Amino acid sequence: MKIMYIKKKVIYIILIAIVTIIFLSFIRVGIRNRDSETFARDIYYNGNIDKKVIAFACNVDWGEEYIPKLLDILEEEDISITFFVTGKWAEKNESLLKEIYNRGHQIGNHGYSHRDYGKLNYEINKSEIEKCHNVVYNILGIDCKYFAPPSGSFNDNTIKAANELNYDIIMWSIDTIDWREDTTEELIVQRILTKADNSHIVLMHPKENTIKALPYVIKSLKKDGFHIGNISDVIK
Incomplete structure (x- = not known):
């Protein structure tokens, strides 16, 4: 028993x-x-459309003196791209932001200030993204849906904050590195044209050598059969 x-x-x-x-x-x-x-929202280093479409993404926290010429070049070539602006820049340049938007370009969120988001906690990440969103909304009356973290720096807190604010995170496939002083017009052309492929995202900034390089880049891409557009053109 x-x-x-x-x-x-x-x-x-x-x-x-x-x-x-x-x-x-x-x-x-x-x-x-x-x-x-x-972490359901996507992080895009390139688009997901298998067609000869390439997106230009211009990150803006400075360089407003070059934007009017950039807009003229894009208008001449009948191209609409995405401008990712910081909230601080937008507050200081309302009329220019309106001109960018009214000339047919897409506006994206670059955070309120140009910080290292990969080192920020969840609350600050969310505050920075949301504050920029509100600044753009108050000026243009639109809701941005793409967030490009400054310097491409992000962490799990950034992803969580972006997800809760209904944002996709946009990175890049091709970096012009045009912000560096040693980057020439020729280097920008080379960096874009040697790596151009379907659904790629080209990162640029409003810099003098970028403005000089763009006409040749655009004509060469079009000659190769590419349609140049904004982020929504390469993401389903």
């Missing part, structure tokens, strides 16, 4: 252990599902 009692006790303990393992597994799956929901 004693042996049977011990066996029953062992079986009872084993059953409890099995039930506990199953219960913990369900909890783990639930946590994973919540995490996948938290």
Whole structure:
């Protein structure tokens, strides 16, 4: 009888252990599902359309003196691109932001200030993205949907904040590195044309050598059969 009692006790303990393992597994799956929901928004280094379309993304926190000429070049070539602006820049340059938008270009969110978002906590990430969103909305009456983190720096907090604010994070496929003083017009042309491919995203800034390089770049891409557009043109 004693042996049977011990066996029953062992079986009872084993059953409890099995039930506990199953219960913990369900909890783990639930946590994973919540995490996948938290990070459900996409991070795009390039688009997802397999066509000869290439997007230009111009990040703006300075360089407003070059933007009128840039707009003229784009208008002449009948091209609409995406300008990612910081909230601080937008506040100081309302009329220019309106001109960019009224001339048919897409406006994206570059954060309120040009900070290292990869080092910021969740609350500050969310505040920076949301504040820029509100600045642009108050000036143009539109809701931006793409966020380009300054310097391409982001962390899990950035992803979570962007997701909760219904933003996709936009990176790049081709970096012109035009902000560096040693980047020449020729280097910008080379960096774009040697890497151009379907759905690629070209990162640029309003710089003098970028303005000089663009006419040749645009004509060469068009000659190769590319349509040049904004971020929405390369993302379904």
